[in-house]
Amino acid sequence: MKKKIGLVGLCIALSFGSCVSKKKLTQAENKLMQVESRLSKETAEKRTHKEEKEALEATVENYNQKIYALQKDNQNRVEIGKDGSVMSETSKQNMRRVLQKMNPDKVAGAKTLNDSINLAVAYNIQQSLNDSFGADGLELDANGNPIKKEGLEVSVAQPVVKITINNSILFKSGSAWVNKNSHPLIEKLANLIKSEPNMEVLVEGHADATPVVEGSYLGDNWMMASKRAIAVVRLLEGKFDVLGEQLAASSRGEHKPVAENExxxxxxxxxxxxxxxMPNMEKFMEMMK
Structure with a gap:
């Protein structure tokens, strides 16, 4: 009898051990499947992020080529790159040539190669845009280059190009209608914008601290600056066929002065x-994360 009981006990023990081993094996297999699934998902996401990053980098590069094309002429064009290693020797020579034409004090403020590139590109774009006004009202610098006095200024901080236009060029006093003589300038900008569908354009209106004449349709400084920014946007879209989704208008009123109002x-x-x-900044900033 004892022998039978012992044999039964052994069978139960073996059976129980077999069940435990099978359970552990099933758990291990399930865990392995979860790990493989997670790894597959992460690999796919990594591949997607890589493809998006490459696409956005290509967009920025294409945008930079449009800015490159906007510069004045082939002799002085400067490549826009992330660092000096991507610049050709010809472009470096062009950059040095352009910097020699500029105000030495301004050039002295360039601390890095990228600073120098930005200055040279901005100078070239400014000269190119000045040409839009024709010869009237322009003065020449010591090198025979046209300068629009207190009228037009360009700054570059890759990948953003900022163009500041004095309102005396764009509008008559007390008006929010864009002067026709500035249409060639706006058209040149429109052609650039249309050539790059991923480019975004922000038009900001600024006013001085002098209150608008009471009863004027311009309202106050906030509204006047807004109306003028919208007028430029409407001109870009309505006359020069820039896509509306590439444009945005805003008002800064009198609250971002660059000089004393006294x-x-x-x-x-x-x-x-x-x-x-600028290139699509939301996507561009996502790429930078």
Whole structure:
């Protein structure tokens, strides 16, 4: 009898051990499947992020090529790159040539190669845009290059190009209608924008601190700056066929002055419109994370 009981006990023990082993094996297999699934998902996401990053980098590069094309002429064009290693020797020579034409004090502020590239590109674009006005009203610098006095300024901080236009060029006093003589300038910008569908454009209106004449249809400084920014956007879209989804208009009112409002010269500088060209910044910033 004892022998039978012992044999039964052994069978139960073996059976129980077999069940435990099978259970552990099933758990291990399930865990392995979960790990493989997670790994597969992460690999797919990594591949997607890589493809998106490459696509966005290509967009920025294409945008930079459009800015490159906007510069004045082939002799002085400067490549826009992430660092000096991507610049050709010809482009470096062009950059040095352009910097020699500029104000030495401004050039002295360039601390890095990228700073120098930005200055040279901005100078070239400014000269190119100045040409849009024709010969009237332009002065020449010591090198025979046209300068629009207190009218047009370009700054570059890769990948953003910011163009500041004095409102005396764009609008008559007390008006929110864009002057026809500035249409060639706006058209040149429109052609650039249309050539790059991923480019975004922010038009900002600025005013001085002088209150708008009471009863004017311009309302107050906030509204006047807004109306003028919208007028530029409507011109880009309505006359020069820029896609509306690439454009945005905003008002800064009198709250972003670049000069003192106590003098007529300072107030004139504060009355301005800025047009900022950039690749799709939401996507661009996502790429930078």
């Amino acid at each position: 003098t007529s010269e300072g107030r004139a500088k504060n009355r301005r419109t800025t047009i900022t060209l």
